[in-house]
Amino acid sequence: MSNQDYYVPHGTYWPIIGSIGISTLFVGFANLLHDVSWGGPVMGLGGTIVVFMLFGWLGTVVNESVGGIYNKQVDRSFRWGMSWFIFSEVMFFAAFFGALFYARVLSVPWLGGAGNNLFTPELWEGFKAAWPLVSTPGAIGQNGTEFSVGFELVDAWGLPALNTALLLSSGVTITYAHHALRNGHRNALIAWMVATIALGVLFLGFQITEYGHAYHEGLRLTSGVYGSTFYLLTGFHGFHVTVGAIMLTVILYRIQKGHFSSENHFAFEGVAWYWHFVDVVWLGLFIFVYWL
Amino acid sequence: MKKLLPLTGILTALLSSKSALAEYGLNMTQGVTSTSQDIYDLHMLIFWVCVAIGVVVFGAIFYSIIAFRKSQGAKAAHFHESTTVEFIWTGIPILILIAMAIPASKVLIDIETLEKADLTVKVTGHQWKWQYEYPEQGIGYISNLAQTSKDAIGSDKKPENYLLEVDNPLVLPVDTKIRFLITSSDVIHNWWVPELAVKQDGNPGFINDSWTEIAEEGVYRGQCAELCGKDHGFMPIVVEAVSKDAFAAWIADQKAEEEAAAASATIVWSEEELMASGENIYNASCSGCHQKDGSGMPGVFPAMSGSSITNGPAADHLSIVINGKGGMPAFKMLGDSDLASVITYERKAFGNNGSVVQPSDVTSAR
Amino acid sequence: MNTAAHDDHHGPEKGLLRWIKATNHKDIGTLYLWFAFAMLIVGGALAMGIRAELLHPGLQLMNPHFFNQLTTMHGLIMVFGAIMPAMVGLANWLIPTMVGAPDMALPRLNNWSFWVLPFAALILVSTFFMEGGAPAFGWTFYAPLSTAFAPDSTDFFIFAVHLLGFSSIMGAINIIATVLNMRAPEMRLMDMPLFVWTWLITSFLLIGAMPVLAGVVTMMLTDRNFGTAFFDATGGGDPVMFQHIFWFFGHPEVYIMILPAFGIISHILPTFSRKPLFGYSSMVYATASIAFLSYIVWAHHMYATGMPVAAELYFMYATMLIAVPTGVKVFNWVATMWKGSLTFEAPMLWALSFLFLFTIGGFSGLMLGIAPADIQYHDTYFVVAHFHYVLVTGSLWAIIAATLYWLPKWVGKMYNEKLAKIHFWWAMISVNVLFFPQHFLGLAGMPRRIPDYALQFSDFNWISSIGAFAFGLSFILFAYIVVDCIRNGSPTNSERPWYSAKGLEWTLSSPIPYHSFNTPPSRAQILEESQHS
Ligand code: HEA
Numbered sequence A: 001m002s003n004q005d006y007y008v009p010h011g012t013y014w015p016i017i018g019s020i021g022i023s024t025l026f027v028g029f030a031n032l033l034h035d036v037s038w039g040g041p042v043m044g045l046g047g048t049i050v051v052f053m054l055f056g057w058l059g060t061v062v063n064e065s066v067g068g069i070y071n072k073q074v075d076r077s078f079r080w081g082m083s084w085f086i087f088s089e090v091m092f093f094a095a096f097f098g099a100l101f102y103a104r105v106l107s108v109p110w111l112g113g114a115g116n117n118l119f120t121p122e123l124w125e126g127f128k129a130a131w132p133l134v135s136t137p138g139a140i141g142q143n144g145t146e147f148s149v150g151f152e153l154v155d156a157w158g159l160p161a162l163n164t165a166l167l168l169s170s171g172v173t174i175t176y177a178h179h180a181l182r183n184g185h186r187n188a189l190i191a192w193m194v195a196t197i198a199l200g201v202l203f204l205g206f207q208i209t210e211y212g213h214a215y216h217e218g219l220r221l222t223s224g225v226y227g228s229t230f231y232l233l234t235g236f237h238g239f240h241v242t243v244g245a246i247m248l249t250v251i252l253y254r255i256q257k258g259h260f261s262s263e264n265h266f267a268f269e270g271v272a273w274y275w276h277f278v279d280v281v282w283l284g285l286f287i288f289v290y291w292l
Numbered sequence B: 001m002k003k004l005l006p007l008t009g010i011l012t013a014l015l016s017s018k019s020a021l022a023e024y025g026l027n028m029t030q031g032v033t034s035t036s037q038d039i040y041d042l043h044m045l046i047f048w049v050c051v052a053i054g055v056v057v058f059g060a061i062f063y064s065i066i067a068f069r070k071s072q073g074a075k076a077a078h079f080h081e082s083t084t085v086e087f088i089w090t091g092i093p094i095l096i097l098i099a100m101a102i103p104a105s106k107v108l109i110d111i112e113t114l115e116k117a118d119l120t121v122k123v124t125g126h127q128w129k130w131q132y133e134y135p136e137q138g139i140g141y142i143s144n145l146a147q148t149s150k151d152a153i154g155s156d157k158k159p160e161n162y163l164l165e166v167d168n169p170l171v172l173p174v175d176t177k178i179r180f181l182i183t184s185s186d187v188i189h190n191w192w193v194p195e196l197a198v199k200q201d202g203n204p205g206f207i208n209d210s211w212t213e214i215a216e217e218g219v220y221r222g223q224c225a226e227l228c229g230k231d232h233g234f235m236p237i238v239v240e241a242v243s244k245d246a247f248a249a250w251i252a253d254q255k256a257e258e259e260a261a262a263a264s265a266t267i268v269w270s271e272e273e274l275m276a277s278g279e280n281i282y283n284a285s286c287s288g289c290h291q292k293d294g295s296g297m298p299g300v301f302p303a304m305s306g307s308s309i310t311n312g313p314a315a316d317h318l319s320i321v322i323n324g325k326g327g328m329p330a331f332k333m334l335g336d337s338d339l340a341s342v343i344t345y346e347r348k349a350f351g352n353n354g355s356v357v358q359p360s361d362v363t364s365a366r
Numbered sequence C: 001m002n003t004a005a006h007d008d009h010h011g012p013e014k015g016l017l018r019w020i021k022a023t024n025h026k027d028i029g030t031l032y033l034w035f036a037f038a039m040l041i042v043g044g045a046l047a048m049g050i051r052a053e054l055l056h057p058g059l060q061l062m063n064p065h066f067f068n069q070l071t072t073m074h075g076l077i078m079v080f081g082a083i084m085p086a087m088v089g090l091a092n093w094l095i096p097t098m099v100g101a102p103d104m105a106l107p108r109l110n111n112w113s114f115w116v117l118p119f120a121a122l123i124l125v126s127t128f129f130m131e132g133g134a135p136a137f138g139w140t141f142y143a144p145l146s147t148a149f150a151p152d153s154t155d156f157f158i159f160a161v162h163l164l165g166f167s168s169i170m171g172a173i174n175i176i177a178t179v180l181n182m183r184a185p186e187m188r189l190m191d192m193p194l195f196v197w198t199w200l201i202t203s204f205l206l207i208g209a210m211p212v213l214a215g216v217v218t219m220m221l222t223d224r225n226f227g228t229a230f231f232d233a234t235g236g237g238d239p240v241m242f243q244h245i246f247w248f249f250g251h252p253e254v255y256i257m258i259l260p261a262f263g264i265i266s267h268i269l270p271t272f273s274r275k276p277l278f279g280y281s282s283m284v285y286a287t288a289s290i291a292f293l294s295y296i297v298w299a300h301h302m303y304a305t306g307m308p309v310a311a312e313l314y315f316m317y318a319t320m321l322i323a324v325p326t327g328v329k330v331f332n333w334v335a336t337m338w339k340g341s342l343t344f345e346a347p348m349l350w351a352l353s354f355l356f357l358f359t360i361g362g363f364s365g366l367m368l369g370i371a372p373a374d375i376q377y378h379d380t381y382f383v384v385a386h387f388h389y390v391l392v393t394g395s396l397w398a399i400i401a402a403t404l405y406w407l408p409k410w411v412g413k414m415y416n417e418k419l420a421k422i423h424f425w426w427a428m429i430s431v432n433v434l435f436f437p438q439h440f441l442g443l444a445g446m447p448r449r450i451p452d453y454a455l456q457f458s459d460f461n462w463i464s465s466i467g468a469f470a471f472g473l474s475f476i477l478f479a480y481i482v483v484d485c486i487r488n489g490s491p492t493n494s495e496r497p498w499y500s501a502k503g504l505e506w507t508l509s510s511p512i513p514y515h516s517f518n519t520p521p522s523r524a525q526i527l528e529e530s531q532h533s
C-alpha cells in the first residue's frame, strides 16, 4: 500500500455515464407517468446504464484499492464521504418522519377543529379526528383520488415486531462479522456475513408479506395521509434494506476474493455503517409508525 | 463624490419623464383600523431604528473610505482583535432587538385575539374570484374582476381603478367587530386589504380566521396576495364600508334579489334568454381558463369548442360544472338559472351543438 | 504524505475530453463557473422578460400563464443554476489552494457533482417546450398549485430538482472531506481562511437541507401520480405542511447562497485595507451561529398561513436573533477597514458596495421578520426588493468580486482595471435604479408575481424596468472583461497581483500549477499567511 502520495485519479468517463444514465432514467419515468409508450423502456435503459456505471466505477475503485494505490488519507476521505452521505440519508428520512409527526400531531387534529381551527370542521361534516386516520375528511382528493378508507391496521406485535427482532439481530451479526474480520477469522467472517444477509432477506420477505396483508385489508397508498406516510416511510426503508442487502452480498463476494485485510477494509465498514443506519431507521418506524 | 451628480440627474429625468401628476405612494398605508394604525406605527419604528443603525454603520464606512485612503498617505494599523469592542457590538443589537420585540409582540397578540364578533363573513377564494357569504344573514355571492378592467387589459385606455374594481364588492358596516372566515376551494389564495391590515391565507380544506373593525366609511381595495395560478393578478378585492343602517338596508335588498333569482329557476327559459345570460356568466366565470372564444389552453385548460362533454350528454356536462374535477373548480355556489344558462351557452356557442339545459335540469342534477 | 500520485504526469487531456473526464479541481471549477455564467444569462434573460412585461400596465408581450412561467424559472435558474454553482465553482478553485492540498478529496465524485448539473438544467429548461408550459407556481412551488393544479411538465421539474439536490449533496460531501482531511497537516481548524470556514459550514447546511428538499418533491410526486394525500386536506394532509417542509430547506438555502459570499468579502476587505481581518474567531463563531439559527427560523415565510400565535411569536424572535451574528460580521468588516490604508481597485469596490447594499437588504429582512409588520409586507414587492438586495447585491456581488480578485491568480494575467471600474459604476447605479423603487412599490401595496398592475404602480415599475435593462447590459461588459483578461491580459508581474494579499493560494505560482500543492506548506508558512496574524 502506498503511504506516500495522495491519489489523484486521472480523467474518468464514469460520472458522465452516470449522469446520462440517471437522466435517462428520470426522463423515462416522467414520460411513463404520463402514459407515453416509450417511457418504460427508456426508464429501463437508464436504469441499466446506471447499474453498468456503478459496476464500472466501483470496479475501478476496487482495483485501485486492491492494487495498493490508496493510502491512509484516501481511506479517511472515503470515511468522511460515507458518513456524511449517510447523514444526508438521515435527513431524507427526517422529511418523511416530519410529515408523519405533522399530520399526526397537527393537521389531523386541526381538521377536527383543534387549536385555532374552531371553524374548520364546518367544511368536513361528520369527520372525526383520530390517529390512525381510518376515515379521511373528504371522499375524493383534489386530484380525483378516491380514498381507500376503513382499512384494518397492521398489528405492531405481529410481523413488524418479528421484523424488528430480525433487523436488530442482523445489526449484531454484522458486528460479529467485523470482529471476525479484524481478528482474521475468515470462516467466521463469512458465516456471520451470510447470516446478516439472510436476516436482511428474511426481513424483506416478511415485509412483502405484510404489505400483502395490509393491502388486502384496504390500506393503500390512497388511504389518505395515514396510508401515504405508512407506505412512503416503510417503502423507502424497504428500498434501503434492499440496497443494503445487495451491497452486503457484493462485500461477501469481495471477502471471498480476499480483498480485505484486517487493517484495510473500508468498503466493509462503509456498508456496515449503512446497515446500522437502516437498522436505526427501522426502529423509528417500528415505534412511530406501527406501535404508538 | 462627483459621480453622484449625474446619478441624481438621471433619477430626476426618470421620475419626470412619465406623468408627473400620477399619485404614487412611497410608504405603507396607515389604513382605517386600529390594527392597521398599530402596524404602521410599528413599521415606522423599525424603519427608523434601521435608519439609525444605518447612519452609524454607513457613517463609519464612509469615514474609513475618506479618512484612511492610501492615496492620502494613510498608514495601516495592525490591530485585529478586541474582545471588549466585540462584546459591545454583540450586546447593543440584542438590546435594540428586545426593544423592538416588545411592541411587536403586543401588536401581534392583539391582531390574533378576538373575543366576540358582531358579524361573521366567510370568504372563499376560487381560481380566480372571491366568494363572500354572510352565514348569519343567509346571503352570499361571487365577486369577479370588473368587466371594464378586463376589457382594458389589452388596450391603452385604462379606467380609473384599473384591476382594482369588481362586479360585486364586499359590503361591510363600520364600527363593527367583523370576523372573517377565510378558506379556499382549490389552491391557496390570500385575502388582503391593506387599509384593513388583514392578510390571511385561504387554505383549501382549512378555515383561517381574522378580524377587523373599520373606523371610516369608504371604499378599500386590495388584491389576492398568494400566487394561485394564471390569473392571480386579476382577482382584486373591493370592500365598501358603509354605515350600520346602510348595511342593514343592503342586506334586505340582497335577500330580495336572491329570492327573485330562486323563483326564476322554477320557470322554463327560452334559448335566447339562456344564451344571453350565459354569455355574461361565461365571460365572468369561465373565460379566465377556457378563454372567451372557448379555445382553452392546450395542456392546461381544455377547449370548450368541439369538446366531447359540451357536445355530449347534458348529464356529464352538469356534473363536471357542478362538482368540478381536478383543475376544474366546482360551481355549485352558482344559482340554478345561472348554471343552466352558462351550460347552455357552452353547448351552443363556439360552434358546438349540444342540447339546451333548463334550470330545472340543474335542480334535479344537484 | 500529502503529495499527488499519478500513473503519469503530463497534465490535462486535450480538447473536449479534458472537460468531460475532468478530475482536476481547477478544471471542474472552471466548468462550474462557466455553467453558472450561462445560467445567469438565461435566468437574466427571463428576468428581462418579466421587466419588459412590467414596463407598462396592461398585458403587452405575453399571457399571464407565460409570465408565471418566467417568474418561476427565473427564480429556480438563478438560485440553482447561477448562484449555487458559481459558489461551488469558487470552492473548487480556491479551497484546495487555501488549505494546501493537491486537489479535492474525491475528484471523481467532484466530476459527477458537476456533470449532473447540465442535464438537470436541460430537463428544467425543456419544460418550456412541453404541452401546458413550464412550471408556473413560483420557485417555492406551493402545493396544491404544484400538485393537483399543475401542468404535466411538473414531473420533469421534480426530477430536475432531484438531480440538482444530488449534485449539491455530493459537492458538499466532497468539500467537507477536502477541508477535514486534505488540509495541510500543519494547518489547524482555526488557521483556516474564512472562505474555507464559510464553505465548510455551508456544506453542513447543504447536507442538512437538500435531502429535505428531495423528500418534499418526492411527496409531491406521489401526491400527483400515486394518490397519496400529504398536501391534500381531503385526505387528512395539509397544504401548509408543504410549506413547513419546503422552508425547512428554503431558509437554510438562502444562507447557503450568502455564507460563502461572507467568506469572499472577508478576504477582499483586508487585502485592500492592508490590515488583517478584524475579529477572525468571532467571524467563525458568527458564521456558525447564523448557520445554526437558519435551521430554526423557517416559518418566518409563513406568517400569513394561520399558524398559532405562539408559533408566530417564536419564529419572530428566532428570526430577529439572526441580526446579531450578521451584525457582528458587518461590524468586523468595518473595523477591518478602520485605520487601514485603503485603495479602491475593482474587487474592493465590489466588496464595499456589497457591504452597503447587503446591509440594506439585511435591514429589510429584519423588518420582514417582525411578524405583525410582515402582514403588510408579505408577498409584495417589498419582499422582492429585500431578496434581490441580499442575493444580487449580496451573493452575486461577491461572486463578481471574487472573480476579479482571484482571476489574475488563476490565469496569471491582469484584467483591464479601467473597464472594470466602468463596469462597476454602471452596475452599481443601475442595480439600485432596478431594485430600490421596488421597496416603494411593495409598501404601496403591489403584490409580487403579477403580470399586470394597477395604475398607481406605473411610475416605479417603469423606472425599475429601465434600471433592469441597463443592469442587464452591464453583463455584456463583464463577460468582455473576463474573456479579455483570459485572452489578452497583461501577465501579472508577481505571484501576488495584489501585493497586500495574504493566503496560501498566493504562494503558488501564477497561473496555479496543475496539482496545486505537491508538498504541503509548512507551519511557518501557514501562520505567515493566516488571517489572524
Ligand atoms: C442571500 C439570501 C438572503 C439573506 C442573507 C436573507 C437575510 C434575511 N432575511 Fe430574507 N429572504 C430571502 C433571501 C435572503 N434573506 C429570499 C430569497 C426571500 C424570499 C423567498 C420567497 O418567498 O420567494 C426572503 C424572504 C424573507 C422573509 C419572508 C418575507 C415574506 O415572504 O413575507 C423574511 C421574514 O422574516 C426574511 C428575513 C430575513 C432576515 C431577518 C435576514 C437576516 O439574515 C438579515 C440580517 C442582516 C442585518 C440585520 C443587517 C446587518 C446587521 C447589522 C448592521 C447589525 C445591527 C442591526 C440590527 C440590530 C437591526 N427574508
Ligand code: HEA
Binding pocket: C040, C041, C042, C043, C044, C045, C047, C048, C050, C051, C071, C072, C074, C075, C076, C078, C079, C083, C137, C138, C139, C140, C384, C388, C391, C392, C396, C434, C448, C449, C450, C468, C469, C471, C472, C473, C474, C475, C476
Ligand atoms: C438568486 C439570484 C437572483 C438574481 C441574480 C436575480 C436577478 C434579477 N431578478 Fe430576480 N428573482 C429571484 C432571484 C434572483 N433574481 C428569485 C428567487 C425570485 C422569486 C421568484 C418567484 O417569485 O418564484 C425573483 C423574482 C424576480 C422578480 C419578481 C417577479 C414576480 O414577482 O413576478 C423580478 C421583477 O422585477 C426580478 C427581476 C430580476 C432582475 C431584473 C434581475 C437582474 O439582476 C438580472 C440581470 C442579469 C441579466 C439580464 C443577464 C445577463 C445580461 C445579458 C445577457 C445582457 C443582454 C440582455 C438584455 C438587456 C435583454 N426577479
Ligand code: CUA
Binding pocket: B125, B126, B128, B188, B189, B190, B224, B225, B226, B227, B228, B229, B231, B232, B233, B235
Ligand atoms: Cu388568488 Cu392569488
Ligand SMILES: [Cu+2]
Binding pocket: C250, C251, C254, C298, C300, C301
Ligand atoms: Cu428565510
